Amino acid sequence: xxxRRFPWEAVLAFIFGAALGLAYAWVLAPVQVIDxxxxxxxxxxxxxxxxxxxxxxxxxxxLTRAQSRLALLNDADxxxxxxxxxxxxxAAGQTRESQQVAQLASALQGLAPTVAPSTPTVPIAATSTQxxxxxAAATSTPIETETPLPFYTATARPTHTLxxxxxxxxxxxxxxxxxxxxxxxxxxxxxxxxxxxxxxxGIELILSWSGxxxxxxxxxxxxxxxxxxxFNMTSGVFYTLRAAEGGAVVPALxxxxxxxxxxxxxxxxxxxxxxxx
Amino acid sequence: MKRWVWILPALVIGTALGLLYGWxxxxxxxxxxxxxxxxxxxxxxxxxxxxxxxxxxxxxxLAARRLAIFGSDSPxxxxxxxxxxxxxxxxxxxxxxxxETLVAALRAxxxxxxxxx
Numbered sequence: 001x002x003x004r005r006f007p008w009e010a011v012l013a014f015i016f017g018a019a020l021g022l023a024y025a026w027v028l029a030p031v032q033v034i035d036x037x038x039x040x041x042x043x044x045x046x047x048x049x050x051x052x053x054x055x056x057x058x059x060x061x062x063l064t065r066a067q068s069r070l071a072l073l074n075d076a077d078x079x080x081x082x083x084x085x086x087x088x089x090x091a092a093g094q095t096r097e098s099q100q101v102a103q104l105a106s107a108l109q110g111l112a113p114t115v116a117p118s119t120p121t122v123p124i125a126a127t128s129t130q131x132x133x134x135x136a137a138a139t140s141t142p143i144e145t146e147t148p149l150p151f152y153t154a155t156a157r158p159t160h161t162l163x164x165x166x167x168x169x170x171x172x173x174x175x176x177x178x179x180x181x182x183x184x185x186x187x188x189x190x191x192x193x194x195x196x197x198x199x200x201x202g203i204e205l206i207l208s209w210s211g212x213x214x215x216x217x218x219x220x221x222x223x224x225x226x227x228x229x230x231f232n233m234t235s236g237v238f239y240t241l242r243a244a245e246g247g248a249v250v251p252a253l254x255x256x257x258x259x260x261x262x263x264x265x266x267x268x269x270x271x272x273x274x275x276x277x
Numbered sequence: 278m279k280r281w282v283w284i285l286p287a288l289v290i291g292t293a294l295g296l297l298y299g300w301x302x303x304x305x306x307x308x309x310x311x312x313x314x315x316x317x318x319x320x321x322x323x324x325x326x327x328x329x330x331x332x333x334x335x336x337x338x339l340a341a342r343r344l345a346i347f348g349s350d351s352p353x354x355x356x357x358x359x360x361x362x363x364x365x366x367x368x369x370x371x372x373x374x375x376x377e378t379l380v381a382a383l384r385a386x387x388x389x390x391x392x393x394x
Contacts (some may be wrong), residue, residue, distance in 0.1 A: 010283040014291035019297020030305045035316040042309040048346050049312075052323055055330035055343075067328070072319065096334075 006252035039074035046073055047085055054082070054100040063107050070108075079108050084201045085228060098217070102202020122188040170247030179258030180268070186233035186255035187269035190241065191225060192218045194276050199227025204244035209237050215244070235267045242273060250274075312346045317362055320347070322361035324359035325372055328379040337386040340379060 038049050050073060057066040067078075075081040082105035082125065089098035178189070188207070193199045201219030208214075218229045233239060239253040250272060260270035299305075307314075315323070324344065331340045341352035348355075357380045363373055 007283055009281065010287040013284040013287040017288040017291025018295040018298075019291075019295075020288075021292040021297075022299045024292075025296050025299020026305055030299075034314060036307070036310045036314040037316065038319055040308055040310045041312060041315075045310075045312050045346055048343065049323065051292040052330065052343055055334070056326035059329045059333035069322070145338075 024162065032058070038072040042072075047088075049073060051101060053146075054104040055097070057104045057107070058100040066104055067108070075245055079105050082108070083219070085202045087222045087226070090202070090217055090220050095217075098202060099204070100154050102217075102219070105202065106200070113137045153213075168277045169245075170243045170276050172248040172250055173275040175250065175270065175272050177256040177258070178271050179256070180271040181258075181260060181266060183269055184232060185267040185269070186235055187235050188231045188239070188241075188253065188267060189271045190218070190229045190231075190274065191272070192227040192229070192243070192274045192276075199225050201226040202277070203227065205229055205241065206244050207231055207239050207241050209239045233270075241272065247276075248274060315350055318366070321359040321362040321366070321368075324356055324379075325363070325368070325376065328359075328372075328375040330354065331379045331382065332375050337382045341383060341386060341388070344383075350385070351383075353380055356380045356383050 038046065041049065050070070053066050053069045056069075057063065070082075073081075082101050083170060086098045086102035086105060089095075089101060154231045173193075178187075190205060191199060192203045192205070199218070201217075201222075203218045204215060205218065206213060206215055214231065216229055216231065218227045221228055221230070224230075233253070233255045235255045237254065238251075241247065241250040251274075253268040253270055255269065257265050260266045312320070312323070327340050327343045330343075331337070334340075340356075344352045344355045356376065360373070360376050360380065363376055368376075
């Protein structure tokens with residue numbers, strides 16, 4: 001009488017074969033990476049990709065296309081990524097790239113000046129047919145999704161020009177003298193923000209005085225706030241502050257004379273908040 | 278004796294399923310890749326972005342730096358590599374023109390002097 005036993009040998013052979021197959025597929029001959037998407041790039045290359053998107057946007061002003069391209073990077077928050085990158089570029093002294101990235105960040109928020117397309121080298125009036133599909137990484141190539149893009153017109157503008165902002169201009173929120181000996185003398189502290197208190201990086205500020213002018217940007221000291229910038233005033237000099245893109249002009253800024261703890265005096269600072277309604 | 282007949286098929290099926298799982302169902306996911314691995318259309322689009330920026334900036338040095346992420350080939354070669362793809366995949370006339378302008382500028386560009394003549 002023959003007894004039917006469970007086929008352990010076959011089961012063991014199956015398990016051994018599966019392990020063999022997995023080892024081959026994962027270790028010996030893993031899937032070759034030849035067609036990766038931008039989202040799989042190393043962080044530094046993603047930054048470069050983002051900067052190229054911003055530079056392209058600065059040149060052609062096509063926000064829809066820039067958004068499609070940004071989607072390929074799969075950032076959790078494209079605005080935050082761009083803002084952080086703008087600050088890093090500013091800190092690295094790459095002013096133009098920083099401005100481009102900050103401009104795109106602001107455009108995403110619908111806040112900033114949009115960029116007019118620059119004049120093509122060869123005057124061409126043609127519809128653009130190539131567009132990026134935001135979901136291209138998961139589906140077909142972006143080229144296959146053809147979306148008509150705005151008309152490129154050969155205008156007479158020699159360089160790209162800022163179109164007046166669609167949002168409201170900056171207003172003076174608050175201005176106060178700061179008599180704090182622990183802060184450097186004559187420190188002008190500026191914060192640029194929305195009325196919702198969201199701070200705005202990459203905003204160009206202009207401080208002018210008799211015989212001089214200084215341009216600087218918010219966000220250079222992110223540890224103090226994305227919309228923060230400061231300047232050391234010289235005592236006795238009167239300054240006028242404004243944002244490069246227009247709005248409120250804050251005149252007659254000068255370091256106030258403050259009483260010191262030892263009975264003497266020292267030059268205090270000024271704290272200003274510029275805000276966009 | 279019959280019992281041993283099943284070992285070889287079980288081994289083959291196990292191996293096949295292992296390969297299927299490892300290559301198709303749950304392949305190794307790569308992150309932190311370099312731009313050389315980008316799919317051709319993404320690569321061409323990146324080069325197009327550089328060309329569009331060059332149209333406005335006229336800075337061959339900066340364009341060359343941006344293209345350097347693709348490796349050690351000359352920037353002109355890297356830029357030129359997008360042209361065939363663009364022509365075959367519906368890039369517009371202005372986009373092709375932008376790429377051609379960039380290629381020409383980078384061919385004339387001298388890294389030592391840092392600017393196109």
